[in-house]
Amino acid sequence: MVTIYDIAKQANVSAMTVSKVINNTGKISEKTRVRIKKIMEEMNYVPNSMARSLVLQETKMLSLLIPDITNPFFTTVARGAEDAAMRLGYKLLFGNSDESLSKEKEYVDMVLSTRVDGVLFSAASDLSGPHLETLRRHKIPFVLLDRYVPGIDCDMVSGDSKEGARKLVEHLIAQGHRRIAVINGSLTVSTARERLAGYREALKLNDIPADDELILEMNYKQFADEAALRRLLELPEPPTAVFAGNNFIAVGLIRKLLELGIRVPDQMSVVCFDDLGASVIDPFFTVVSQPAYQFGAMGIQLLIDRIKGATTPEWKRVVLPSELIIRGSSSAPESKRA
Structure with missing residues (x-):
């Protein structure tokens, strides 16, 4: 498998310079950037996303946890969330709690182990609070979707x-x-x-x-x-x-x-x-x-805004109308x- 050291050797630059090109960071001349990218293409180099995440402290992965994927409302929510995530440069991992607190906890544990950047979370019940506090303790941003949880202050997208x-x-x-x-x-x-x-x-x-x-x-x-x-x-x-x-x-x-x-x-x-x-x-x-699709799409936008610090410290509550x-x-x- 081709590594950044192979690219660096071929381009006659340091591995750090190649890393900066891959991560689009640092000051590098456009001529050098173009030359390194050309060599990467010629050598069929595929960036190591995990290594990249360690450098940038982000994985470009989000998680969507919903109570019932077989319910057409949540199926459409998931579609809206995935479309928005992909459009904004993120991949989305799905979890289905089946309205079960124990299954929900398993997915929260998975979220912690996979180092996702944030979670769009539709709670199994009022008793989901400890799971959300676990995310907060590990500094993983989350946005609540459809259902609020008593005692949890956060961004939220819901209906009336x-x-x-x-x-x-x-x-x-x-x-x-x-x-x-x-x-x-x-x-x-x-x-x-x-x-x-x-x-x-x-x-x-x-x-x-x-x-x-x-x-x-x-x-x-x-x-x-x-x-x-x-x-x-x-x-x-x-x-x-x-x-x-x-x-x-x-x-x-x-x-x-x-x-x-x-x-x-x-x-x-x-x-x-x-x-x-x-x-x-x-x-x-x-x-x-x-508007189930908008639930998912707007939830992802709120989540990414929170991850990037592009929103005010105050929590946001978006209430979507029904028909x-x-x-x-x-x-x-x-x-x-x-």
Whole structure:
């Protein structure tokens, strides 16, 4: 394998001079720079990125840690992050925690061993704080994505989960629904708490009493609790609509409803947070859609700005707007139809 010493010998210069050309540092005449680069090309020299990182104290590598790569929202986030990183001269390592704190810790350990320059981090839960403190203790910059973690002050890119949830529930109320259930993610995740707050606020603004029997908490990865669904449907006043905390919950819910012979939206309206994106050819769900690609792209930009010291000492919080998209999964309840 060709080394910088081979290049230096051929160019009749010092290895330090070759290193400066490779790293684009120091004062070297343009004539010498061009000559060394030509010799590097002729000898098919490939720079050693690890050695370069030791010289420059940077690896040009970033890490993206997300809770569920199979969720179309996070898949699109990852695409936006990768595109932005590549455009800005960085490579991106992906990690998928599966909403698991233990798996998240393994990825944090990997980040420390691979010497990445920074981490774009979507936390598994409120209990991710020690993992972020580990990064901070090792002076690895990070930006939080989508979910905040109590007690952690840092740069962040998020959506307005409370406002988005309120839009969805008010849409159902405008259609005539008064018994609206919510099937949500774990309340140890900030977005789930915010979406529940938006649900409650919409009811309050429309003088509809909140009923705790209509509120189910599970996880964002799926909906498979048929017993809980049956309890909802067997209430003296069952719901006529359901607000699902995310797209995965909504898909699982509709499958269960169909198994039970309940038609959507004829007998039960279903709305959800986050779209299914390109994974669905014929969009069906009424959703609040977030600009997932921008989450990733803006998160990477914030992270690189922080790495390079190109931002103010104050932490930055970017809140991206959501959009209500009305489709076929919601309609007026049967009692309101002409």
